[in-house]
Structures are given as C-alpha cells and as structure tokens.
Amino acid sequence: MKRYFPFIIVVVVALVTLASGTVLYRAKRPSVLTIPKNAPVSGSDGADSIHIRGAASAPVTIEEFGDFQCPPCGKLSDPINQLEREYRPRLRVIFRHFPFPNHAHAREAAFASEAAGLQGRFWEMHDLLYREQSVWSEAADVQLLFDSYAGMLGLNIDRFKRDMESEQVKVRVASDQNHGAALGVNTTPTVFLNNRALAPINLNPTGLHAAIDAAMNATPPP
Amino acid sequence: MSGSRTRVIFYTVAAVISLAGLADATYLTVMYLTGETAVCGGSATCFQVLGSAYARIGGIPVAAFGALAYFSAFSFAIFAAFGYARMRTFFALIVCTMFAMTLWLLYVQAFLLHAFCRYCLFSAAVTFLLAGIAIAIPPSHKRSAA
Numbered sequence: 001m002k003r004y005f006p007f008i009i010v011v012v013v014a015l016v017t018l019a020s021g022t023v024l025y026r027a028k029r030p031s032v033l034t035i036p037k038n039a040p041v042s043g044s045d046g047a048d049s050i051h052i053r054g055a056a057s058a059p060v061t062i063e064e065f066g067d068f069q070c071p072p073c074g075k076l077s078d079p080i081n082q083l084e085r086e087y088r089p090r091l092r093v094i095f096r097h098f099p100f101p102n103h104a105h106a107r108e109a110a111f112a113s114e115a116a117g118l119q120g121r122f123w124e125m126h127d128l129l130y131r132e133q134s135v136w137s138e139a140a141d142v143q144l145l146f147d148s149y150a151g152m153l154g155l156n157i158d159r160f161k162r163d164m165e166s167e168q169v170k171v172r173v174a175s176d177q178n179h180g181a182a183l184g185v186n187t188t189p190t191v192f193l194n195n196r197a198l199a200p201i202n203l204n205p206t207g208l209h210a211a212i213d214a215a216m217n218a219t220p221p222p
Numbered sequence: 223m224s225g226s227r228t229r230v231i232f233y234t235v236a237a238v239i240s241l242a243g244l245a246d247a248t249y250l251t252v253m254y255l256t257g258e259t260a261v262c263g264g265s266a267t268c269f270q271v272l273g274s275a276y277a278r279i280g281g282i283p284v285a286a287f288g289a290l291a292y293f294s295a296f297s298f299a300i301f302a303a304f305g306y307a308r309m310r311t312f313f314a315l316i317v318c319t320m321f322a323m324t325l326w327l328l329y330v331q332a333f334l335l336h337a338f339c340r341y342c343l344f345s346a347a348v349t350f351l352l353a354g355i356a357i358a359i360p361p362s363h364k365r366s367a368a
Contacts (some may be wrong), residue, residue: 151273
C-alpha cells in the first residue's frame with residue numbers, strides 16, 4: 001500500500017490545484033459587456049461607437065462624462081459599477097470622455113482606454129485607470145505604465161501603442177468631448193440619468209441609488 | 223540520524239516549499255487568464271514586470287510554466303521521499319532549471335525593466351530555498367560507498 005502513497009499525494013495535490021484555480025477563475029472572471037457599435041442613446045448622433053456596460057435594452061441609463069485623472073470621477077467609478085451589477089438588467093452605464101486640459105495625462109489616459117477598446121477591453125482599462133489613478137497621475141513616464149496596463153490586460157502591446165497614436169482614437173475622444181460640450185457639460189463627473197443631469201450633490205452612492213430607484217419606479221417593468 | 227532518514231526529511235521539506243511556489247504561480251496564472259489587474263494594485267513596478275513582454279513566452283504567461291515546474295518539483299520530491307531513487311535525479315534537474323530561469327528573471331527585473339514584482343521575488347526566494355535543499359541533501363549510501 002505504501003508504494004501507492006506518492007501517487008495518491010501527487011494526484012490529490014494536482015486535483016486541489018486545478019479545483020482552486022477553477023474556483024478562483026470563476027470568481028474573478030470579468031462580466032462586462034462592451035457594445036462597440038452605436039445604439040440609440042441620449043443625444044447620440046449614431047455615427048460613433050459608444051461604451052455601454054449592462055443590458056443594451058435596459059430602461060434606465062446612466063451616462064457619465066468623465067476624466068480619468070479627475071479624483072471625484074475615480075471615487076465615483078466603483079459605486080457606479082456596483083449599481084450596474086445591483087440593478088442588472090434594468091440599468092446600463094455609458095461612459096463618455098471629457099478630459100480636462102489642466103490634467104496633464106487625462107487625454108493620454110482617454111486614448112489608452114480607446115486603444116484598449118479597439119482590442120475589446122475598454123471597460124477593463126477604464127476600471128484599471130480609475131483604480132490606479134493616484135499611481136499613473138504622478139508617474140514620470142506615464143506611457144510606460146499604460147503599456148504595462150495593456151500587457152496586464154493581455155493586449156497586443158505593439159498594436160496598443162500604434163492605436164494610442166492613431167487618429168481613430170483621437171477623433172473618438174474628441175467626439176465625446178464635443179458631445180458633452182453641446183450638452184453643456186463643463187465639469188467632471190457629470191452624470192445624466194435618462195438624459196437628465198443629476199445635481200453634483202447627488203453624485204454619491206446614496207444619491208445615485210435614490211435617483212435610480214425613482215427612475216425605475218417611473219419606468220414600469222417589461 | 224541516518225542519511226536515509228535525513229533525505230526523507232529534506233525531500234519532504236522541499237515538497238512543502240514547492241507547494242508555496244505552486245500556489246504563487248497558480249494564482250498569477252489564473253489572474254492573467256481572467257485579466258484581473260487588482261493583483262498589482264497600487265504598485266507601478268508590479269505592473270511594469272507582469273505587464274511586460276518578458277512575462278509571457280509565446281503568449282503563455284511565465285507563471286504557468288512556473289506552476290508546472292513547481293508541480294514537477296513537488297512530485298519528484300514526494301516520490302524521492304518515498305524511496306524512488308531515480309526521482310532524486312529528476313528533482314535535481316528541475317531545480318537546476320528553475321534556478322537558472324530565476325536568475326534570468328531577476329536579471330530582467332533588475333537590469334532591463336528596473337522594476338521588481340513582489341510575487342516574482344517570492345517565487346525567487348522559494349526557488350533559492352529549493353536549490354539550497356537540493357545541494358544540502360546527502361548523497362545516497364550506495365554512491366558514497368562507491
């Protein structure tokens with residue numbers, strides 16, 4: 001019997017490793033939805049792509065104009081993600097760029113997210129940029145960090161670098177910014193709930209919760 | 223204490239240490255597969271290492287090779303502890319390979335990337351411990367008599 005012990009131990013460790021890895025994988029697997037082609041949303045002209053998280057047909061829409069280097073936007077990012085999960089499938093979130101020129105790396109960050117989006121990972125880069133905001137905002141070589149983020153997300157780094165410099169992403173960011181300006185956006189974060197701007201005082205988890213509940217009640221379930 | 227008993231203890235300790243490396247490498251592999259980036263939260267140097275081209279070989283994360291290597295080291299150590307003499311050679315070979323790879327990865331971090339990752343340093347420490355054990359294991363009775 002003793003001669004079988006090592007086989008048993010090795011097989012048990014292999015199975016435990018595989019099982020733990022599978023459990024961890026399932027727990028960490030991202031559940032985001034990126035819709036690259038435009039959908040009819042508030043004020044969209046239908047020509048450019050938009051970034052939507054959540055069910056495309058959700059009756060309630062949060063549309064955020066954000067700047068990746070703006071600290072209040074960073075603080076609002078997690079609560080909005082949690083709300084989207086909590087209210088799924090009746091809430092969807094749209095992100096639009098509104099980088100301020102006084103934020104040294106905000107435009108580059110917006111380009112980085114769009115370049116990631118061209119490889120299908122916009123929201124992952126969006127979340128990463130907000131979560132690591134305090135790190136890259138102070139970095140001496142921000143491009144090096146953005147490339148590292150792309151690598152961590154499993155993107156093709158050469159393509160990511162090329163895309164960050166491309167006209168396509170610049171036009172995309174400018175399009176969001178022009179759209180925001182046309183709507184009267186002059187600060188970030190600015191959040192629209194079903195096309196109505198929320199007061200800055202409501203831009204916190206409690207305020208957003210109340211506003212979404214009110215919008216849900218006004219919209220009967222399908 | 224007899225040499226045989228000492229060897230059993232050394233191989234058992236090596237197996238336990240390999241499990242620590244296996245856990246570290248498996249964790250990093252799964253994080254890579256899910257695209258989870260919180261693993262490096264707040265550490266720019268960790269991102270620089272794990273997000274670099276050196277963190278993958280042919281699209282496969284280096285951590286996956288590490289997990290395979292640690293599992294092999296664990297298996298060989300267990301078999302050696304139970305008296306499978308040939309497995310001692312395999313254990314020595316895999317630890318040598320891991321040691322060489324660890325030196326290369328430390329060189330990459332120190333001189334090419336100028337950044338260190340905590341998980342990689344932990345793995346390096348585990349491999350150094352395994353190498354120390356592989357060197358310290360007394361030779362078998364037959365060989366020393368020969």
